[in-house]
Amino acid sequence: MPRFLVRRFILTIPVLLGVATLVFSLIHLVPGDPVQAMLGESASPQDLAELRGRLGLDRPLLSQYAGFMKGVAIGDLGNSLRTNRPVLSEIGQRLPATFELAFASMTVAILLALPLGIVAAVNAGTVLDHAATTLALIGISMPNFWLGPLLAIVFSISFGWLPVSGRGTLAHLVLPAITLGAPLAAVLTRMTRASLIEELRELYVLAAMARGVSRTRAVLRHAFRNSLIPIVTTLGLQFGMVLTGAVVTETIFAWPGVGRFLIQSITARDYPAVQGCILFIAVIYVSMNLLVDVTYGFLDPRIRQE
Amino acid sequence: MFKFGASIVIIAALAALLGPELSPFDPASQELSLRLGGPSLTHPFGLDELGRDILARVLAGARISFLVGLSVVTISAVVGTILGALAGYLGGVFDDVVSRIVDTLLAFPGLLLAIALVAVLGPSLANVLIALTVIGWVGYARLVRGQTLRARELEYVQAARALGAGTPRILWRHIVPSALPAIAVQATLGMAGAILGEASLSFLGLGVQPPTPSWGTMLTGGRAHILDAPHLTIFPGVAIALLVLGFNFVGDGLRDLADPHSNPRTLEP
Secondary structure (H helix, E strand, O other): OOHHHHHHHHHOOOOOOOHHHHHHHHHHHOOOOOOHHOOOOOOHHHHHHHHHHHHHHOOHHHHHHHHHHHHHHHOOOOOOOOOOEEHHHHHHHHHHHHHHHHHHHHHHHHHHHHHHHHHHHOOOOOHHHHHHHHHHHHHHHOHHHHHHHHHHHHHHHOOOOOOOOOOHHHHHHHHHHHHHHHHHHHHHHHHHHHHHHHHHHOOOHHHHOOOOHHHHHHHHHHHHHHHHHHHHOOOHHHHHHHHHHHHHHHHHHHOHHHHHOOOHHOOOHHHHHHHHHHHHHHHHHHHHHHHHHHHHHHHHHHHOOO | HHHHHHHHHHHHHHHHHHHHHOOOOOOOOOOOHHHOOOOOOOOOOOHHHHHHHHHHHHHHHHHHHHHHHHHHHHHHHHHHHHHHHHHHHHOOHHHHHHHHHHHHHHHOOHHHHHHHHHHHHEEEEEEEEHHHHHHHHHHHHHHHHHHHHHHOOOHHHHHHHHOOOOHHHHHHHHHHHHHHHHHHHHHHHHHHHHHHHHHHHHHHHOOOOOOOOOOHHHHHHHHHHOOOOOOHHHHHHHHHHHHHHHHHHHHHHHHHHHHHOHHHHHOOO
């Protein structure tokens, strides 16, 4: 097991280096002068020179790269041009809101997907299965920037049950969590169905029923428990997608999280903040993938030996 | 469901092609006195905040969606297939370089990298195409590399090599054709992804810029009038969801054809 862990950690290092390099190069992809783009056409030469010096863009490229990597290594992502505060503090301040939304949406997804996936798998090939899989495909196809406003029209405007935007109470969380959780629920339903169908074909399920175990118990206590590994893996891997989806959902519902901060920074051409947010989300995603792989290795010895 | 999906895609493609013939109104012409007007016989989808016919704009938006989908999928599939096939077949340093680039790009979840690229390149249709292609080719490269690694050990490929066939011929005539069903599935689902990606970026203000009618920008315009004119939000949203659903149904159907194991009915004795 330790060898598996070490190898998996070592494999993550080049990916993280690649991610940091790509994020570093973003500012150099800005057409023309990035400093001019940030300050606008009317900026004075002194202001341009001052910001160029502050961001280190007047140094040779390799020196800029070394400085950026050193900053990333010690958790210094620079200062936001808009708020003049460290980007990491800005992200840290908004992180609880984003995590709250992410975990709520994953809870919504689990509550919807597991029953639907189980019903579809147990009734594979029947009308019930078709209905569940079609519903899942609709969930995947429905853009969250449309579902969000639709839910707001129905539950906030027509019925007046839930607030249309902002953060504070549990009621504020409901619509954003459903909006972000619906596509995840759809993916998870398909995974649950596929994984459970595989397990239901195994002989141990037949053996359990031959011993007199009821079909419901054989499905839920035997097959479903074994089908959980790929389901939990999918859930872990989808966490990154949830963070990306949060960019759109937070914008729709004025949810004060990292995603909304990213879009506000893009609008304000606050490139250090944009780089910081992108790097932060990508690192969380890579870390989550690593965590999922390691957990999978613990749960399934065959993975460790590969 | 495959037929249903294919019908949606064909109808949408026809609507994109014949758009101007199907609606008597110009998608850009404004009638401010009728702004935010609801659906009527003359304007079945109603009018937007500038008094423009929403049906005409939804039809014009279909062109943008198909343009983005077809361009992104074609370029991504060609680039990804070539790089993936070469990486899988040649191995060595080339494979290492391609695989590390793929790993790095896959470290960015979903649309995040596209958002980052458009944020620095600037919002425009061309930059949306670039950003979606940069994240799009990776899936094909990984898929085709895997297929190539399997296929290069098969007897017919080894026989071709023994007969003196060169690398381009082996890849083009023997390996890539064996990966085509999987590429077709990926491309169909890729159309759905690209259309959704363009709409997402445009909705965030990072894609197609007004007054060009994109479904995503139409939804952004509708947000300000969600209370007094929900039809601005409903119709472009239905268009996106239906077209993406259509491509997903077709993709799922093709996958069932290419891989019978994914369909439980085909496994029953």
